[in-house]
Amino acid sequence: MSENVPVEETPATEVKGGEMPVVKNPPRRKYFENGRIRKPIPDMSRPLGSLYWPLAIPALLCSLLAVLVFTHLIELGSVATNWNLLFNVNVATALILLLAGALAIVPKLLKNPLEWRNRNTILSFVVLVLVALYFLSGALPLGPFKGLDLGTFTYALTSLSINLLALMLLVIALVWLAFNGSFISGLFLFILFLWWGFSIEGFGWSTITSIFTSPTGGSLLATMIPPDWSYFSRVIDPMLITIQTAIVATVIGIVGALPLSILAARNTTPHPIIYNIVRLLVNTIRSIPSLVLALIFITIIGLGPVPGAFGLGLHTISVLTKLYSEAIESVNTHPIEALSAVGANGLKRFRWGVFPQAFPLLVSSSIYYWESNTRDSTVVAFVGGGGIGFILNQNLSLLEYAHVSVILVTLVLTVALLDRVSDFVRSRVI
Amino acid sequence: MNNSTLLEVKDLSKVYPNGYEALSDVSFELQKGEFVCIIGRSGAGKSTLLRCINGLIAVSHGSVRVQGTDITSLTDEEKLLLRRTIGFIFQEFNLVGRLTVLQNVLTGRLGYINNLQAIFGYFGREHREKALECLARVNMLQRATYRADDLSGGEKQRVAIARALAQEPSLLLADEPVASLDPELSWSVMGDLRKVAKELGVSALVNIHDIDTAKHFADRVIGIAKGRILYDGRPELLTDSLLQEIYRSDNPAAMSRYEKTSEPAEI
Numbered sequence: 001m002s003e004n005v006p007v008e009e010t011p012a013t014e015v016k017g018g019e020m021p022v023v024k025n026p027p028r029r030k031y032f033e034n035g036r037i038r039k040p041i042p043d044m045s046r047p048l049g050s051l052y053w054p055l056a057i058p059a060l061l062c063s064l065l066a067v068l069v070f071t072h073l074i075e076l077g078s079v080a081t082n083w084n085l086l087f088n089v090n091v092a093t094a095l096i097l098l099l100a101g102a103l104a105i106v107p108k109l110l111k112n113p114l115e116w117r118n119r120n121t122i123l124s125f126v127v128l129v130l131v132a133l134y135f136l137s138g139a140l141p142l143g144p145f146k147g148l149d150l151g152t153f154t155y156a157l158t159s160l161s162i163n164l165l166a167l168m169l170l171v172i173a174l175v176w177l178a179f180n181g182s183f184i185s186g187l188f189l190f191i192l193f194l195w196w197g198f199s200i201e202g203f204g205w206s207t208i209t210s211i212f213t214s215p216t217g218g219s220l221l222a223t224m225i226p227p228d229w230s231y232f233s234r235v236i237d238p239m240l241i242t243i244q245t246a247i248v249a250t251v252i253g254i255v256g257a258l259p260l261s262i263l264a265a266r267n268t269t270p271h272p273i274i275y276n277i278v279r280l281l282v283n284t285i286r287s288i289p290s291l292v293l294a295l296i297f298i299t300i301i302g303l304g305p306v307p308g309a310f311g312l313g314l315h316t317i318s319v320l321t322k323l324y325s326e327a328i329e330s331v332n333t334h335p336i337e338a339l340s341a342v343g344a345n346g347l348k349r350f351r352w353g354v355f356p357q358a359f360p361l362l363v364s365s366s367i368y369y370w371e372s373n374t375r376d377s378t379v380v381a382f383v384g385g386g387g388i389g390f391i392l393n394q395n396l397s398l399l400e401y402a403h404v405s406v407i408l409v410t411l412v413l414t415v416a417l418l419d420r421v422s423d424f425v426r427s428r429v430i
Numbered sequence: 431m432n433n434s435t436l437l438e439v440k441d442l443s444k445v446y447p448n449g450y451e452a453l454s455d456v457s458f459e460l461q462k463g464e465f466v467c468i469i470g471r472s473g474a475g476k477s478t479l480l481r482c483i484n485g486l487i488a489v490s491h492g493s494v495r496v497q498g499t500d501i502t503s504l505t506d507e508e509k510l511l512l513r514r515t516i517g518f519i520f521q522e523f524n525l526v527g528r529l530t531v532l533q534n535v536l537t538g539r540l541g542y543i544n545n546l547q548a549i550f551g552y553f554g555r556e557h558r559e560k561a562l563e564c565l566a567r568v569n570m571l572q573r574a575t576y577r578a579d580d581l582s583g584g585e586k587q588r589v590a591i592a593r594a595l596a597q598e599p600s601l602l603l604a605d606e607p608v609a610s611l612d613p614e615l616s617w618s619v620m621g622d623l624r625k626v627a628k629e630l631g632v633s634a635l636v637n638i639h640d641i642d643t644a645k646h647f648a649d650r651v652i653g654i655a656k657g658r659i660l661y662d663g664r665p666e667l668l669t670d671s672l673l674q675e676i677y678r679s680d681n682p683a684a685m686s687r688y689e690k691t692s693e694p695a696e697i
Contacts, residue, residue: 338524338590341484342597343514343541345507348548352537356528 055182059174063188066170069163070192076162083157089150090139094132101128123273220401227409228402235388235410241305242387243414246374248309253316253373254366260317261324268328268350282318290315294380305377305386312373312380320369327361328354360430367422374418378411434462436601436633437483442492444478444657452478453657456492460601465624465634467648467665469641471677475657476637480603483635484516485509496601514541517594517632519604519623523586527579531570531589534578535561538596564592567626584615591623595630602627602634609639616640620647641673 068074105121137147171189178185211217260278262268269275294311301307336353344352381387388407395403437460444453453475460466468476481487483494485501494501501512525534539557540548547553553561565571568588573581578589587607594602607623608616624647627634638644644651645665653661653668653676660676661668
């Protein structure tokens with residue numbers, strides 16, 4: 001919020017040592033200026049601040065209307081439309097890329113004409129045009145080269161609910177009021193957001209009470225205790241396979257993440273374009289859930305713990321790259337400057353300046369992710385086989401809950417043991 | 431320029447892109463074996479001057495000749511080779527905290543080993559012996575296996591001096607080496623620095639902001655104010671009016687410390 005609140009006349013204040021300043025002529029404020037609502041002057045002597053009516057009244061009105069519309073107490077009906085949205089994804093992507101690139105590069109160039117000759121600018125420009133051309137070539141044949149065809153986007157809107165439209169307009173009005181300083185609008189938007197979240201299908205008091213009163217729940221818990229300890233001998237091997245999967249996945253992750261993280265850290269990357277490309281790639285892979293990656297590998301290679309390990313490994317590479325690069329970026333630059341003064345080149349500065357400082361964080365991230373991988377490989381084994389998740393799935397399907405409790409106890413003990421081991425290793429290394 | 435001139439700075443200027451003139455037309459010479467102190471206020475350009483001599487900051491105009499080689503005309507790789515012969519001591523010590531004292535001093539030898547040896551941390555016998563000898567020279571051998579951030583301020587600065595000496599330099603640059611130390615300790619460290627420089631025949635250029643320390647230890651004093659040299663000569667010939675000029679603040683009404691003798695301050 002900007003601090004400049006111009007008033008028409010400056011109030012004459014007098015402070016008598018220790019008293020509150022008395023404003024002799026309270027300024028007549030202008031409520032509207034340049035088409036925007038003026039931000040309120042905070043009145044700090046009142047406990048909750050004073051109510052600023054130009055913002056409060058519209059906010060309350062909009063909130064009331066929004067509640068009525070959201071809960072369908074006012075029913076405005078719907079209009080039958082026959083709108084079809086159709087566009088070629090290739091062309092759209094190319095246009096968006098060019099637009100985004102232009103928005104990023106052109107204002108800088110207009111401000112500083114010398115930038116035209118900068119190597120980075122020309123390189124970014126060329127890369128942008130090439131990528132846009134690649135996407136375009138998917139739609140229109142540009143010469144012999146044909147890029148990836150991304151198809152056509154279609155969306156058919158058959159009926160438009162006026163309630164929804166009214167709600168969106170009211171929300172936009174509330175957001176504008178909130179940005180102008182209305183606390184009521186902000187609070188109401190937050191409440192509306194939570195309300196919408198909780199209006200999920202089937203959520204209600206009855207579902208909460210059914211946790212405690214459901215007939216299936218009670219009998220399930222009854223059969224889980226006492227656990228069938230004779231099953232324990234069948235649990236050990238799958239547990240070991242799960243741990244092995246986790247080790248393989250983590251090592252793949254570390255080996256892949258180390259070079260990538262050097263490229264993805266702002267202070268060690270050879271060029272900003274490489275930095276952006278690596279970051280983009282890693283973020284894309286990271287947004288795919290690890291289970292989905294494991295499933296993809298299972299489809300390619302087959303069942304068993306190994307494809308699960310590969311899938312988890314790929315996910316681990318992406319997460320560890322982000323963690324490692326943040327560790328590398330957080331390093332103190334002064335010792336690096338000292339090494340530069342000694343005459344060390346980039347590689348030596350990294351090995352003796354950056355790496356020793358980042359090492360504790362690298363180790364703790366890796367060990368944390370090894371624990372996380374152990375738990376994830378349980379879930380992966382659920383769908384892929386060869387691990388404790390597999391027998392867990394079996395026993396759940398066969399309703400053998402006494403065995404399930406043995407498996408769960410083993411899992412909890414293993415994770416606790418791993419926790420102790422990792423704490424110990426970390427304390428020795430840092 | 432005769433053979434005993436180690437460093438020749440001529441018309442050095444540094445102007446930052448926002449127009450701030452950190453150094454204007456600085457010229458001086460440094461002979462072999464001299465111990466020179468640069469005095470001036472904070473922000474006068476002392477750190478900038480040292481870093482320009484070292485090549486850590488690019489020079490806008492002028493030349494810096496170290497043993498005949500103009501550092502402004504070198505490529506980055508050649509600058510690294512030249513920096514091996516120039517030792518730099520920082521105000522905040524700039525040691526690598528997690529490494530031991532011995533490893534920190536060994537990093538001073540990084541300019542003399544190749545990339546592969548640096549990656550595996552293989553420093554040959556002569557490098558290790560040189561590092562131990564430098565540690566002994568600053569009396570820090572008993573702390574050789576301690577982690578660098580377990581030391582006190584004075585010990586860290588001694589290790590930094592050992593690291594600079596391990597480079598076998600011909601020139602030592604020290605950017606306010608004793609500013610973070612208490613007065614007794616700062617004289618002790620300055621004494622060590624001067625003793626070592628004279629023993630090894632290494633010239634030294636030291637930034638000091640305390641005039642008494644500079645007068646006591648220096649063969650020659652250079653006074654800098656607002657990026658210009660105001661005085662270059664023996665410390666005895668430094669008059670009070672010159673000192674007032676060097677340490678004059680931007681506020682003309684403020685009383686300079688060097689105007690009055692030691693009287694208690696006004697309320």
